[in-house]
Structures are given as structure tokens and as C-alpha cells.
Amino acid sequence: MRKLSGVLSVVVLASMFLSACSKEKDVVSSTEKTGKQTVSASGKEVPIKLWIYPMMNGKNGDGNGNPDDWAKEYARQFKEKHPNVNVSVELLDWAGGTEKIDVSIAAGSPPDLVYTINNFGGVTKYGKMGVLEPIDPFLEQADWNDYSEAVKGAMKYKDKTYLWPWLKLVSGIAINMDLFKERNAVDLLPLNRPLRDWTFEEFTKAAQATTFSRSNGSKPDVYGTGVWAKDAPYYMYFNGVANGGNVTNSSFDKTTITDPKFVEGVQFSVDLANKYKVSPPGAAGLTVTNVNDMFLNQQVAMYPSFSNITDQVKKAPKPFEVAFVAPPHGPGQETTAWNNVGGFIAFKQKDEEKKKLVMEFAKFITNTENSKIVKTIAVFPARNSTGNLYGDDPVMSYFDKLSNYGNSLFSRAFGMAPVADWEIEFQANLTGARSVKDSLGNLEKTIQKELK
């Protein structure tokens, strides 16, 4: 027991010592990072807390270094201009980041700036809670002129703007060309059309042609496409938009989720799995990562994805040729692409001087020059003034073209209902527990409540 007491004393003392060290170290490191005396108009030091997710490694995003290096580098550069500002960068993780933000809001101490992306529903969720700082007074006309309509759509909740847009991901359909060649089905793809657009019917035919048993068994082991209900069900609901519907009307005051166009589009997603059986079985339990892995493993011939899948394919067990086409659309509809916009939201500020500096820092990260860093993760900067970063790259040129057909209202409005609710309803559709119409009726109530 004496030994135990001794060990405890050592641990407690060590904790106290290390605890003290840690606090000391934080102060030292922030001073070291600054390298200058703090000077400002009001003479006070301004701490800014920036929370980011791991997206790219290294100072320039070149892969050499840590996932928070690039943000720390921007913090350092910003400090050169504003010596009284100390930016601390905290790295969240994709699994628990949202929980951490939610707890910090509930505890009344959220970060000053945090990265978010449309499909997280952050702008809508936190905008509705009233914890975000509107950025309208800090946006100049030149900024507005620099964003495409699709990007602008993602920045707002109701009549206020909250998001400093930074990057833009454009969704398309990734195609395993090797599988299509193996099945002599390349002609079924819309590769020769200027926008590579196609209808639900054409998509289904292509999926049917590439659903087969490679081992000559009675059941397929390769599927034309992938349908999933967990993690990222927004792709599946996107068919509602591609069919001419949407989650809300354009004035964002009424949900249009039970309109026949949207219902039919979502029904198409269900039919791919249950009626046409061109998706791996058990779609209700599948995640986007499962389908992504199956695509990389040549078990799924095509699935909705972003341009950055190309790098993953190069590292696949057996790399294959990839092509991209537009998401399919309903009969008589124009092609619809989904521009997912990522950027920074600022939480409410009490101090006016700090608010200005927080906004200035957000603008600094997302300015024309600095936002070019997102090229390292094969996506587009949100600002048009960054120009053509990808030169003649055929894949990126195509996605750039496709982005003009983007529908950001969908991804903004998707966050009106919790993702878990969307998942539950789509799982119910896939298992036959509920009809699509009934499910959308359930979600309609939630969304309408949110809109009010």
C-alpha cells in the first residue's frame, strides 16, 4: 500500500508538473510563433481560435508536414500584418469534430472561426441557433463579384450571409472504364456529348450492362452502381434535384420535398437497388466509404464522386482507367451538378475590434492568392479570380464546366433536417418499411418546422 501511495504521489506530482508545463508551453509557443511584441491600436492582445479539419499536410499542402501546418503558416503571415493577433490553430477530426463544436457552443465558448462544408449543414444549423456572426458588413462588392451563383447560394441562411467560401467540390459520376470495356458497354456512356449528360433511363441501362458475375455464379459480384443509406445519403436524395425538385423553394421559406418531381427522383435511387438490382445488396446498411472501396476494388462500375477520386484509383489494388460524366437527370430536365462549398464560419463576437480582426483573418485565408492552396487536394477555389489553376487537365476542365450547372440550394437546404433523419428514412425506403412519399412526408414536417 505504501508503494501504491508512493506511485500515486509521483503520478499526481508529475501531473501537476506537466500540467504546469503544458500551460507554460502554450504561452511560450504562442509567443514564439509571434516572434514580435504585441502592438495594436487599443494596445491589447487579440487571441483568435481557428478550428480546422485534417485536409492537407504541410505548409503549402504539399504533403510534407502536419495537417495543421498550412493554417499555422497563414496565422504566422497574418501576424506579420497584425502583431497584436495570436491565432491558435486546433485540429479537429472528421469523426468527432462536430460533437466538439456542439459542446463548445453549448458551453458558451465556441471557437472564433471554424471550417465547415455545405453537406455538414453548419451554416443552416448554427445560423438557425443564432450563434454565428453575419459577414455581410465585411463583404465588399468585389467579393460578391468574385463568387459564382452556386457559391453564393451556399453562403446564406435566410437573409444573412455567414460563410467565407474557400473551396468548391463539384460532383459527377466516376466511371470505371475498364469494366465498361470488359462488358462492351462503352457506347452506353454519354462520353461524346459536350456536357456528358444523360438521363435516368440511360444511366440504368449502363448500370444493368455492368452488373454481372465475373465468376460465372448465379448472383452478380460486380454491380453497375452503388446505393447507400449511411454516412452520406445526400447523393441519393440528389436524384430528387436532378429530376427537377429540391428541398426548399428558392426563397427558402417553404419545403418542396413532397413535390412529385422530388419524390420520383428519390424513388429512382430506391429502384436502382430494389427494382433494377444494379447495386450491391444490403444498401440500407452500406456507407459511402463501403461503396468507395468497392469502386476502388472494381466491384462497382460507377458511382457519384468528386474529382479527387482519381488519386485514390492510382493507389487501388489494380489501378484502372477512370472517366467522369454528369449526374443523370430526369426526363426533360437539364443537367444538374452539385457544388459543395467549403469555407469558414465565424461565431458571435462581443468585442468589435476582435470581430473585425476575425473577419479580416477569414478573408485573408480565403483571398485569391491563399485559396489557391486547395489545388493540392484536387478541388476548386471558391473565388473566380484564382483563374484556371489546372491548365489543360481534362478532368478538372470538365468539372469546371460542370460546376456551371451546380445546385447549391440543395446542399444548403439538406442541413435543415439532421443527416441521421435522412438516413433513417432512406433506410426505411430501401428495406420496404416505408414508401418514399411517406418518408419525405416525415422529413417535410421537420424541415418546415426549421424554416419557421
Added chain:
Amino acid sequence: MRKFNLPTIASVLLLTIWALLLLFPFYWMFLNAFKPTTSVIQTPPDLSWVNLTIGNFKKLTLEPISWAWTFNSFLVAISGMIGNVILCSMAGYAFAKKKFPGKRLIFWFIISIMMTSTQVIMVPLFILIRDMGLLNTYFGLILPILVSPFAVFLTKQFMQTIPGELISSAKMDGCSEWRIFYSIILPISKPVLAIVAIFGFITQWNDFLWPLLATESRDMRTLQVGLASMQLQNVDYGLVLAGSVWTMIPVIVLFVSFQRFFVRGITIGAVKG
């Protein structure tokens, strides 16, 4: 010599198959931790012992921050373990052998905490630790885990079975209260204390949510949280599996070393002595 009749052989066979099935995910994890990421996503799974590499572990261990995370995890888990053993055994003893007003009420209050989800208390706990100025410190990580209601319950149940005559005799011999606890109760309670220690270590070692909330800088993260933050948008499965093996090693060592206590721990409190 033991007789091997048909039912015995059948049950042994069935249990062996069941055990192998349960072990298969661990086998797959260990194997693929030593393979390139491309092998992990193959279907059917690549279970061959070829193409092995220590690249994933190299990547993990060459990051100096991984060692800081490992140290933090050990510090937190060991502190939690020791805190649980000492503080909960004291509480357990008081509930088992002492009479004081409101004893039953307080005990049931502690039991009710066991039934409360951790997530429910996260926000008040976060506010408390923040207001104490302990966020992003070792104290902030350790303080909330020093006492566990489950450990109090466990020790109380065990100590109830210790005959009261032992304590009376000690008192008659002039033992002080502290001496009775220190020299009589604790040595007898070694089995339950071992269980409390093991459970305390494993619970804190595997904890994700509190270290995520209570830490801000990368060097203050524990292994579980740190490894999660190494994942970019495209998952590096090889690294994930190497990290999983890395985090499992202390738990496996602990389990193998104290296996007999685990079995005992399952039955403690189940039968009233």
C-alpha cells in the same frame, strides 16, 4: 482422467469454432497492419502472409507526436487507474462497513450516475473544467476520471462480504480506523482492486470523447484522439490498422497478465455473501 464423451467433444468443437470466428477480425487487423493500404480494401480479403511491410508502423512511429500521444494516454490511463483504486476503495469501504446519515440515499445517487450516459454530462463537465482553467492540461484530462461510480459499486459489494468480526477484533486490539482499512481491508480486497485497476486502465485508455473535448493543442491529445486526427479525407487504412494494433498492445498485455482477475470480476457483486 477426464472423460471425453460426444456432448463434450461437440461443445468444445463448437466453442473453438466460435472463438476462431471472434478472433478473425483481430487476425485480419494484425495481418493488414503489416501490409500496404491497397491490400486492405481487396475483396476477397488478402489473408496471405506475403508482401508484408513495416511501412505503416514506420510512418506511425517516425512521427514524434505519436510518442507524445502514447505518453499522454499512459499518463491518463495510469492516473485514472490509481485514482479509482484508492478513492473508490475508500468510498466502497465506507458504504460497506460504516454507518452514517443518508448512506443509502448517497449510494443510490452514485448508482444512478452509472445509469447516466456520459454524453449527457459532457457539457456541464466541460464548463466546470473550463471555468477552473484546466482545459488543455493534464489535470483537466485526469480530474474527472479519478473516481468511477462503477468502481465504488464494485468495491462496496466486495467489502460487504468481509466479516465484520475482523474489524471488531482489530478495533479491540487498538487499531485505528486508517490502520484497519490499510492493513486489513485492502489486503483482503486485492481481487476487487485488481479488477478496478484493470477496468480503470482500459476505460481511460480507450476513451475518446473527453480527451477530444478537453484538449486543444496536438501535443496534448491522447493516442485515440491523435490517431483520428491523422486521417485526411481519404482514409489511410494501413496507418489506421497500425494505429489500432499500437493502441491494443497495452490492453492485450494487461488482459493476458490479469486474465484470472477478469473472470473473478464478472462474478463480484453477483452473489451476496
